Amino acid sequence: MRCDYFDAGVCRSCALMGVPPEQQLAGKQATVAGLLGARVPATAWSEPYHGPEVAFRNKAKLVVGGSKGSPTVGILDAGGRGVDLRRCGLYEPGLHAAVLSLADLLATSGLTPYDVPARQGELKHLLLTLSPDGELMVRFVLRSPGQLRRVRELLPQVRAALPTTRVVSVNLQPEHKAVLEGPEETVLTQADSLPMRVNDIRLHLRPQSFFQTNTHVAAGLYAQARDWAAQDERAGGGPGSVLDLYCGVGGFALHLAGPDRDVLGVESAPEAVSSARTSAQELALDPAVVRFEVGDATAYLQEGPTPDLVVVNPPRRGVGPLAGRLESSGVRRVLYSSCNARTLATDLAAMPSLRVRRARLFDMFPQTHHHEVLVELVRR
Template sequence: MQCDYFDRGVCRSCTLMGQAYADQVLDKELRTRELLHEAVDAAGGPGAVEWLPAVTSPESGYRNKAKMVVGGSVQHPTIGILDHRQRGVDLRHCGICTPGIRQALPILADFVRASGLIPYDVPARRGELKYVLVTESPDGELLVRFVLRSKGQLPRLRQHLGALRQALPNAVVVTANLLPEHKAVTEGEREVVLTEQETLPMRLAATPSTRAPTMHLRPQSFFQTNTHVAAQLYAQASDWIDEVDPASMWDLYCGVGGFALHAARPGRRVTGIETSREAIRSAGQSAREAGLADLRFAADDATEHALRARGGAVPELVVVNPPRRGIGDVLATWLEDSDVQHVVYSSCNPVTLARDLARMPSMRLRRVRVLDMFPQTGHLEAVTLLFRS
């Protein structure tokens, strides 16, 4: 993939830009193998662990969510990042974003200018509009979020909302997020929905072995960055789960319920756990629409939920999909000492994945698959299947 922003040196976020894509994927596979070598040895050596072919992605146009800093001035807003002097750098034509997002960003820049929303000046700590966050669904619909410093700008947004919807009719959900503090975070706690529709339906493509439940994305909910690869991640996990065929299952760190919704089957008791109440609302809506009576979701801390479980409440299989820090010592120790027979561990950080596997010596690595969720960067997703020895 070729990128003018990278070539001009104005953005270096995609650290692998210009490297042959096949080499990028191979390097990620080799790095994952190197990091998991102790787990492979503990499982009985290379012959005991099945490494499935890596899942690749389109090299460009894959990123379904853009987190864009708004800089510059009202007359000349930038939508992109900040440089080393905290000045706005415009990236509205970023090539890793989906086509729908690339089409939307110039329209949103025009909207900032027309509505008079003052971009936030980080060094001076003045201004109102900090970020524009845009997510595109597989159907081409958009969730657009304006991160503002104060609620005083809400009347202005509402006043110009009709013009925005006319210029960008696929923006089916528009919100304002309030972030009054000057700190290095992307969003605040309060969200104001400005449209009648509150969720963005995420209808992933079905695979030969996997149904395609509609997942609902609310503004403060996590969804996988790469829609194409996410569908294959859920399909792979579901295939492994069906092979084991547990009567009961937990999906910890479940987000909007991707693994749970894809793995739910009649008679299989499935519970999804996630700290975000907005994500749990989304997951519950998806389960109701799909008529999945044996699937429930709860807003809770994954580790605390596990520690409270006793006896028959412990499932046969657990899916974990933690943030980059991994599941940590307490949850790993609980899994090691529990009666859980199988674990599907999906990780965006093979370093912490290897560390967590070392804490669970009774859970033997059986299968691994690398998924290139983040082309042009060094990041990756790895999904593993563990059996109790």
Template sequence: MQCAYFDAAVCGSCTLMGQSYDEQLAGKDRHARHLLAAHRTIEWMPPVASRETGFRNKVKMVVGGSQQHPTLGILDAGGAGVDLRDCGILQPGLRATFPALAEFIGLAKLEPYSVPRRRGELKNLILTESPAGELLLRFVLRTTEALPRIRKHLPALLERMPQLRVASANLLPEHKAVVEGAEEIPLTEQQTLTMEVNGIRMMLRPQSFFQTNTEIAAALYRQAREWVDEVGPSSVWDLYCGVGGFALHSALTDANSGAPGREVVGVEASAEAIESARLAARSMPGLRFVTSDATAFAVEHSGAPDLVIVNPPRRGIGSTLAEWLEGSGVRHVVYSSCNAQSLAKDLERMPSLLPVRARVLDMFPHTGHYEVITLLERR
């Protein structure tokens, strides 16, 4: 992939841009194998490639410039806006929204937030596109000052963007380098975006996390379901379940027929994500979701399921949960990791759970990041 922004040195976010995609994928596969080389029990499956362009379903556009001439993209070293509306890794449906959004900023008189001056209202626009082409839009604001104008002119935006289903405002009053704040204010009656993956209708609310590459997420969930079905557990815990992707896929023995299968519990600390997961699971009696810290949920239970799925943040599951899994008697673990280094550390803490299969999935082309999923089996 050729990127004019990277070539002009105005955006370096895609650190591997310019390297052939085949080389990128092979390098990630080698990296994962190197980090897990001590585990000679692993059968490595071929890596799963992504599309090189138009693969990203979510974007955070930092708003700079002025009301009438906003920039949508990132900030440079001095805090000035850099416009990245033609970013080639974004899905085409996202890129198509930018003219209407730039016009709306002027119409609603939304003053872009200036980092150097610490003045202004509109900090970021966060957009997610579903597989059906529907959109979720979040305005990240410093205060509620602009809300009346946003509400007044929102019908005009909805007319320009008929695919927009969910809109909300997020309040981030602090001057700090974070994406969003804690408070979310609905702007549309609908507050859930349907994300259909592998024939399963997942639900996404504004403050919920969803993998940024839908096609690779679908492959990841299929791989996990294949291993779960092969093992055939009667009970499963999905820890760090997010909006329930692994749990929803694992709860069906046949996703095409919709037949209920094993008992599955999804656990996630984010109440918003759990609400999304529960909405998706309304017709699945064998599946329930719990708002809780994953480690606390596990260690506080007297029993254990047949199989545990973990999909932790980059820091990994940590020593407490790894030690619990080691002593729990759980027969199998499916570990999906976005950081093979923390995965390697966690595996050292669980010597009785041998990694027997592993696969790299390229969730993040043109960067050094990737997903690796492993099946662990108690010896």
């Protein structure tokens, strides 16, 4: 892949730009294997899973800069000034078209971009998500509610330019710091969630829900977890009960649901739990067998009977104290999905009674050094 922004030196986010895809994969595999070391034997690794190297992002997280009538959408330079990246080649085609249309609409909206050095202005970020079926979620991040009226007035123009827009919302982020969004969200449309079809399951994203940036590779990740469970099931050792910690909108839990299998997903974000329950209802899953609850993932393992399989998909910092609880819990199998092999290595060291049986790298972020890795742990 070639990029004019990269060649001009205005954006270096894609640190591996110009490196052949196969070389990128080999380098990431070597890096992750090196960080995990002897804890993951060479025989445990499957071939890396990957998708397209371009036009793969389902999300655009755009900093709005420039001036009223002439906004930039992209990133900030070292001085805090806007750098326009509206033609970035990483976006899925429908998302690319949406970025271009919305950038043009912003120029006539009357909204004033937030000036970081001057600490003035209102519109901070534009956050877009595209579903596999072409529907859009559009979020405007403002410093204060004073310009909410202007966003409401812009809504008919957004719908006219982008007819597949399903959800539009305003997020308030009043603080002057590098935080993408704040806790307060106002949904301006009747629909408040974006359906995301992944494999044979329709997940639901509300404005502040987390979802993987690469839908194609996310589908491969969830399918791999389901396949590993099914392989043991065919051999007579499949899990009868699954506890999915940090379950989010239910991606792993719903893929692992099946006949005679009790599944419980635990997540601290109430909106994500509500989304997971919606998906389970659409799949006609028995709510007594497939359940989702709001709770603290790090403490939940101490409650109730020991499950056959625990799934963890933590943030970059890893599972922390939960590793010790998994070690002493008696859980026979763990599926650990990690976006940070360094913290994964630390967590594996805290679970010496659990050995890695299978591992696979998922290239969620081509053109960068970032990675996602799934490991299966079994008790020695």
